[in-house]
Amino acid sequence: MKLNTTTNTIERIGNVSNEAQFRMKTSQKAFQILSDLYSDKPLAIVRELGCNAADSMTAAGKADQPFHIHLPNTLEPWLAIEDFGTGISHDDIYEIYTVYFASTKTNSNSQIGCLGLGSKSPFCYTDNFSVTSTHNGVRRIYNAYFNEEGTPAIALMSTENHSGSNGVKIQIPVKSTDFQDFLVATQKAFRFFDVKPTISGGKLDWGVETPLFKSDDWAFFEKMADRYHGQSFAIMGGVTYPIDTYQVRDEEGEYQQMLRNGLVLKFAMGELDFTPARDALSYTPMTIKAVHDKLAKVKKELPVKVTEMIDSKETLLEAIRATLFFIDKFYFLNVNRIGVKKDEMKITWKGIDITEPTGFFKKLAPNMELFSKRSWHRRKISVSTQPQFGSDIEWFRNDVVRGGERRVRGYVSSSGKTVMVFNQTDYDNLLKNKFTSDMFKAVSSLPSPTAQRKVRSNGTVVQKAKEDITTYTFGEMHKEKWESEVIEPSDTLPKYYFVKETDGWGLKLKLNGIRVLSTKGELANILAAFGISRDEVCMVSSREEKKVLQRGGCENLATWWNANIKVEFDADELKTLEEYEFYHMDKITSHKKFKDLDDSNSIKVALNTLKTLKAKYVKLKDITHSLENFKSGKKVKFPLNEAEAIVFDFIRNCGHYDCDKYLVLAKALEK
Numbered sequence: 001m002k003l004n005t006t007t008n009t010i011e012r013i014g015n016v017s018n019e020a021q022f023r024m025k026t027s028q029k030a031f032q033i034l035s036d037l038y039s040d041k042p043l044a045i046v047r048e049l050g051c052n053a054a055d056s057m058t059a060a061g062k063a064d065q066p067f068h069i070h071l072p073n074t075l076e077p078w079l080a081i082e083d084f085g086t087g088i089s090h091d092d093i094y095e096i097y098t099v100y101f102a103s104t105k106t107n108s109n110s111q112i113g114c115l116g117l118g119s120k121s122p123f124c125y126t127d128n129f130s131v132t133s134t135h136n137g138v139r140r141i142y143n144a145y146f147n148e149e150g151t152p153a154i155a156l157m158s159t160e161n162h163s164g165s166n167g168v169k170i171q172i173p174v175k176s177t178d179f180q181d182f183l184v185a186t187q188k189a190f191r192f193f194d195v196k197p198t199i200s201g202g203k204l205d206w207g208v209e210t211p212l213f214k215s216d217d218w219a220f221f222e223k224m225a226d227r228y229h230g231q232s233f234a235i236m237g238g239v240t241y242p243i244d245t246y247q248v249r250d251e252e253g254e255y256q257q258m259l260r261n262g263l264v265l266k267f268a269m270g271e272l273d274f275t276p277a278r279d280a281l282s283y284t285p286m287t288i289k290a291v292h293d294k295l296a297k298v299k300k301e302l303p304v305k306v307t308e309m310i311d312s313k314e315t316l317l318e319a320i321r322a323t324l325f326f327i328d329k330f331y332f333l334n335v336n337r338i339g340v341k342k343d344e345m346k347i348t349w350k351g352i353d354i355t356e357p358t359g360f361f362k363k364l365a366p367n368m369e370l371f372s373k374r375s376w377h378r379r380k381i382s383v384s385t386q387p388q389f390g391s392d393i394e395w396f397r398n399d400v401v402r403g404g405e406r407r408v409r410g411y412v413s414s415s416g417k418t419v420m421v422f423n424q425t426d427y428d429n430l431l432k433n434k435f436t437s438d439m440f441k442a443v444s445s446l447p448s449p450t451a452q453r454k455v456r457s458n459g460t461v462v463q464k465a466k467e468d469i470t471t472y473t474f475g476e477m478h479k480e481k482w483e484s485e486v487i488e489p490s491d492t493l494p495k496y497y498f499v500k501e502t503d504g505w506g507l508k509l510k511l512n513g514i515r516v517l518s519t520k521g522e523l524a525n526i527l528a529a530f531g532i533s534r535d536e537v538c539m540v541s542s543r544e545e546k547k548v549l550q551r552g553g554c555e556n557l558a559t560w561w562n563a564n565i566k567v568e569f570d571a572d573e574l575k576t577l578e579e580y581e582f583y584h585m586d587k588i589t590s591h592k593k594f595k596d597l598d599d600s601n602s603i604k605v606a607l608n609t610l611k612t613l614k615a616k617y618v619k620l621k622d623i624t625h626s627l628e629n630f631k632s633g634k635k636v637k638f639p640l641n642e643a644e645a646i647v648f649d650f651i652r653n654c655g656h657y658d659c660d661k662y663l664v665l666a667k668a669l670e671k
């Protein structure tokens with residue numbers, strides 16, 4: 001790309017002596033600064049190398065063909081950008097490619113590059129990358145790296161004859177933590193390229209979006225405005241530059257407003273100046289004038305393009321949405337100032353005047369009601385006569401004689417959806433005016449509640465709907481009473497349930513291997529012992545059990561337990577564990593001196609036996625009182641003589657910091 005340069009005319013007054021020009025000294029620091037210009041390093045690398053690849057394709061007469069990008073992944077952790085253009089000769093590698101600010105593209109606006117810095121951009125991320133150049137039947141592979149002095153260098157690694165096409169491939173090692181960053185950078189760098197690169201090594205979604213309004217060199221993108229918070233972009237040579245609205249302001253403020261609505265402006269090569277890092281525009285007088293001129297063109301063409309685009313929409317609803325977008329985003333444009341009188345600024349779709357879309361729609365459906373759930377209240381439903389046209393709004397025709405509103409309210413409350421409801425007259429009128437029946441659902445398809453749910457301001461349900469289920473949760477453990485909770489159709493039932501007894505809050509719950517549980521405290525202990533959360537279990541009445549079974553997804557606790565949990569134990573072993581276990585037993589059995597004991601050492605045998613029992617009964621030792629038919633039994637008699645028994649007791653009662661001293665005694669008993 002041609003650079004905009006100026007020639008200074010200097011008028012000297014008086015005698016000027018000892019004039020000297022400023023110079024640049026090459027040094028390690030100078031190269032490090034030039035190699036690290038970029039704030040977003042992955043984006044800079046893929047953009048600069050990709051632009052070089054596109055330029056090479058253009059120079060070879062292949063501007064309509066893509067270059068290729070290999071994205072880094074676990075099996076192939078490198079980024080590679082390859083073109084099939086002109087290649088670089090061996091001499092040019094050393095005379096141009098490796099020279100900062102040297103470029104062959106400064107005399108043409110058909111190519112993107114011009115600064116002679118982009119090819120060195122990999123050095124901002126890595127100190128080593130490879131360059132493969134195929135030129136006139138010879139393929140050469142070079143290694144670019146920082147040498148011992150910390151300055152960039154390049155070395156020829158191999159040479160071979162090659163019959164394929166010319167081209168250059170740059171390959172850069174990438175850390176696994178940066179794989180996603182390079183993928184996102186690739187999507188961002190080339191999303192506005194006319195010919196996008198082919199991709200391997202990963203899957204990339206270009207997110208191609210059809211503009212809402214467009215001309216030959218500008219376009220408004222509705223979703224992009226939301227995604228980038230209203231940011232607008234200048235495109236030159238496929239490279240995307242964010243536009244700083246404060247740098248291109250006008251007196252009336254219209255340009256800033258336009259630029260806050262997702263506007264993409266396309267410029268010819270050389271129309272804009274940019275910073276050396278090429279990640280932002282340089283707001284020189286030339287750049288500001290070019291942006292102003294483009295915005296003036298947008299302002300002039302917008303009314304015509306809006307009417308053309310809206311009329312081309314496939315459905316009346318799409319046309320209404322586009323019109324509302326125009327009114328919402330460009331309210332600041334006074335139609336008189338853009339050469340169109342207000343009473344002549346008509347927007348039509350297939351001959352239908354929708355200049356005021358909301359008023360037009362309300363005339364067709366005057367009885368429409370919009371139901372929505374208030375965000376600040378869990379159950380409160382808001383009703384409005386103001387239509388909304390978002391893609392998430394559901395449309396219903398009321399085809400039931402009674403109870404239609406209750407069905408709609410129940411649906412909105414349980415789903416959180418916003419819906420518009422039309423009576424039969426409005427429905428018929430909409431069908432006559434280009435709306436289609438497949439846009440509507442029938443109110444009769446919604447569940448019919450037998451009671452209207454009533455809720456106090458604190459959220460307590462006074463009257464349930466038919467589909468609601470009353471459950472009881474543990475609540476506060478020190479209270480005998482369980483806490484009631486209403487589960488609506490949109491809520492999820494707990495994983496397990498059991499049926500409430502008719503006489504108060506006492507339990508008669510029988511689980512396999514467990515004594516009959518009579519309190520919620522006993523049940524909570526059993527659940528904790530087997531790793532089941534209390535939140536996964538609820539109590540229901542026998543009447544509500546039928547609804548639970550109809551809803552599905554919630555199993556009877558006793559049935560599930562008896563099929564899956566086998567409580568098997570030896571009373572004597574449990575008694576031994578209760579009698580002899582001590583809290584720092586694991587510390588001792590993992591001690592180096594314990595491992596040095598002979599396997600036949602009686603104390604080692606006794607402690608290993610306890611360790612085995614602990615692992616076996618880890619779930620049961622704290623709930624032995626709840627086990628069915630549990631008897632004290634007899635303790636396992638360890639084969640210890642009097643001296644061994646004394647040492648064993650010492651070890652049990654020693655502090656775990658002193659255990660090594662007592663293990664010395666255990667070792668001495670072997671002699």
